[in-house]
Amino acid sequence: MTGAPDFSRLTFPQGFRAAAMAAGIKQSGNPDLSCVVSDHGCAWAFAGTRSTTAAACVTRNRELYAGGAPLRALMVNAGVANAATGQKGARDNLDMADALASVLAVGEQEVITASTGIIGHLLPMDRVLSGAEHLPEELGDAALPFAAAIMTTDTRPKLAQAVLSNGARIVGTAKGSGMIHPDMATMFAFAFTDAAVEQTALREAFPGIVARTFNAVTVDGDTSTNDMAAVLANGAAGETDLTEFLTALESVMRDLARQIAADGEGASRLLTVRVTGAASEAEALAAARTCCVSPLLKSAVHGADPNWGRVIMAVGRSGAQVDVEKLKVSVQGVPVFAAGPLNYDAAAVSQSMKTDEVVFDVDLGVGTAQGEAWGCDLSAEYVSINADYTT
Structure with a gap:
């Protein structure tokens, strides 16, 4: 397979910052805890796995999505799936969101979570909570550290971007290499934009975009307990033509979907x-x-x-x-x-x-x-x- 593009200089759209660190969740010692934070409340759209054994993060995110309130942050652990972990897993997932929310001085309902890794293991909450306390110290605008920190069996980070006519940008990142047959909607796909997009219109369009991109990618036919895709728009760049924005968003998502397929476990083509x-x-x-x-x-x-x-x-x-x-x-x-x-x-x-x-x-x-x-x-x-x- 060809090498990955150079994303070393790619930054998040204005108003977004990210942090990544090695919290000790992965035995490898690689970065495993990360977040993306917006300076402003974000309109958002979300799709989660159709698996009936969905992980705690997917279940809670769905509940927040139904509420419709704006978001301020996303927090990801890439080491433990926290799926099939019962009520303890649900409480741990909530505590993970609340820990970051407390440090950022926002409500826990403004933070969504994502977890990936081995199913059936509980989160090492001492490391998660300690990491959450220190994550904001690492905040910066570089996109690559976050993209690298959410990987599991991926061989390379996955990033894509689009620039709109008014200067607004969309930056997307994803992880996924095996257990890929999303049916949403372990695969994550997140897009961040400083375009101003009305939440109702974003949510109406997102299912179709997911169907044509992430639901059109498969590695092995297995749908994960933790699959999710989300887009967050903080409006920092001002009003954007909706048709242009949605076309660009689909382009970014399509690029990421192809990167996931190309990086399938053991893939050469x-x-x-x-x-x-x-x-x-x-x-x-x-x-x-x-x-x-x-x-x-x-x-x-x-x-x-x-x-x-x-x-x-x-x-x-x-x-x-x-x-x-x-x-x-x-x-x-x-x-x-x-x-x-x-x-x-x-x-x-x-x-x-x-x-x-x-x-x-x-x-x-x-x-x-x-x-x-x-x-x-x-x-x-x-x-x-x-x-x-x-x-």
Whole structure:
């Protein structure tokens, strides 16, 4: 895979500051506790995992979201998921938010939380609370330390930005490498902007953006207990054209989703599936994501095998309508199926697949809707990483 872009000089939009530290939650000693703080109250939108075993952070964030009050901060621990930890876990999550709120002199309801790591372990609250007390001492405008501190099995931080015509900026960051099949909405995705955006409009648009970006990415088909995505807008840059803003926000989220797929555990290739000719956008996305999650297709991509039959299989079980007499499939731009097998140079196509990104184009032949999803190849390293995850 190609190296990550240089984010060393990327800063948060005006009015946002971040801090990261090694609080001793991770055995590695790497940074594991972080926060982003806004000088002003933020309009916000949120999406959380559909898992029925959702972690305490997701449950509490949903309750705050229903209340609709503005936010001032986000606090993240990347070491312990604090999922399947019962009432003690819920209290610990609340105490984590309250600890940061107290230091910042804001209400605990103005702080949302995110946790990631091993499921079933309680938070080491002495380290969390001590870290929360000292986090504000580290506040600055650099984005990279926060992006690095929220990682678990990621091999690199994930950041993206967009600049709007009035100078407002959107900076997004995400973490995720394994247990990725968000269905929201461990994957986190956070976007911060100094654009002034009305909260109702932001919340109306966000589910569709999530569907086309983070719900269109998959690494292994497993939905985490802790998946979440959120956008915070503090308005420091003034009024912004809503259409321009939402287009830019989706662009940032799409960039982050692709980065997550490309950094899938053990991945050597990004898998992109573009579906056209679908009856609806939802069916196009379903067909594309089913292809991306298929172990057979992912294995074929790893081996640079242009086995288009794996695509035919996947779209057929996706639930999307398909007209086989009009169905078309291309690999790396080379047509391989059009209502039947086509003659093509399999060796040449295989060679073209030995690159950072492998693209399949599929026309379902039943409508005009389209959608795109992203995944990665399936390697022996993925098995090794997850076989040794807790031991």
